[in-house]
Amino acid sequence: MSSLNPCRAAETTTGDHWPNVACENRVIRLRRELKQESMPKHVALIMDGNGRWAKNRGLAVQEGHKSGRANLKYLTYSCSNLGIKMLTTYAFSSENWNRSNMEVAFLMKTSEEFIQSLVEDLMPRHDIRFSAIGEISRLPESLQSVMSRAEEMSRSNKGLHFVMAASYSGRNDIVAAAKNIATKVEGGMLETSEIDEAMLQQELMTNVGQFPNPDLLIRTSGELRLSNFLLWQLANSQFYFADKLFPDFEEEDLLEALASYQSRASAGFESDWK
Numbered sequence: 268m269s270s271l272n273p274c275r276a277a278e279t280t281t282g283d284h285w286p287n288v289a290c291e292n293r294v295i296r297l298r299r300e301l302k303q304e305s306m307p308k309h310v311a312l313i314m315d316g317n318g319r320w321a322k323n324r325g326l327a328v329q330e331g332h333k334s335g336r337a338n339l340k341y342l343t344y345s346c347s348n349l350g351i352k353m354l355t356t357y358a359f360s361s362e363n364w365n366r367s368n369m370e371v372a373f374l375m376k377t378s379e380e381f382i383q384s385l386v387e388d389l390m391p392r393h394d395i396r397f398s399a400i401g402e403i404s405r406l407p408e409s410l411q412s413v414m415s416r417a418e419e420m421s422r423s424n425k426g427l428h429f430v431m432a433a434s435y436s437g438r439n440d441i442v443a444a445a446k447n448i449a450t451k452v453e454g455g456m457l458e459t460s461e462i463d464e465a466m467l468q469q470e471l472m473t474n475v476g477q478f479p480n481p482d483l484l485i486r487t488s489g490e491l492r493l494s495n496f497l498l499w500q501l502a503n504s505q506f507y508f509a510d511k512l513f514p515d516f517e518e519e520d521l522l523e524a525l526a527s528y529q530s531r532a533s534a535g536f537e538s539d540w541k
Contacts, residue, residue: 316488316512
């Protein structure tokens with residue numbers, strides 16, 4: 268079975284693995300029902316539940332993060348195939364620095380390995396562009412180097428724009444944007460009367476992409492909060508909260524989230540609020 272198969276194999280009582288036909292049929296149906304012209308251009312993703320996924324299976328938390336990173340590759344491939352233009356993932360928050368040194372080190376390592384897999388596999392085959400946002404200078408030098416190389420190699424790519432938010436804080440993003448504007452005022456390059464929402468928007472980190480504000484936010488694990496992610500940018504976004512833990516969130520679940528988005532958009536959500 269392909270490593271990018273949208274449905275995991277079902278294990279039989281004899282230990283054999285067979286394709287999950289029911290899941291594959293649902294995926295095919297959901298793909299057909301989606302309207303390409305109504306696809307969100309920018310999807311934001313909070314990948315929550317890796318640790319609980321591992322704990323539920325009696326595994327070390329590192330195994331949960333490892334499964335989560337593998338699943339992110341599947342979902343990145345799916346988003347690219349679906350024609351989504353930008354995918355911003357919450358890989359590591361500023362608050363995550365408070366975790367144990369061992370877990371932080373492992374998260375840094377898996378992030379580095381994930382970017383390498385993008386560079387070696389999905390990036391050349393699907394023309395994916397990579398960007399990193401957040402307090403990048405706080406990250407290990409090896410991870411910074413891999414990020415910089417991926418950004419440079421993919422700068423002219425025209426496919427899905429994959430944005431990794433690492434050591435990121437939505438509040439810090441807004442504060443940094445305000446400081447940049449204040450510096451311009453102090454330097455005489457800008458009048459206070461010229462400051463507006465559009466100007467602050469241009470200073471935010473997500474301005475690296477063509478579509479800085481997500482149309483849809485997806486969060487896994489049943490949590491119903493933003494956790495300091497893209498606070499400004501999500502002002503008019505649709506939210507989709509899934510109960511599944513992130514390693515179990517498959518293409519079928521992604522398609523259901525997109526179907527929910529399109530259903531709400533067609534009911535007038537966007538015209539009422541945008």
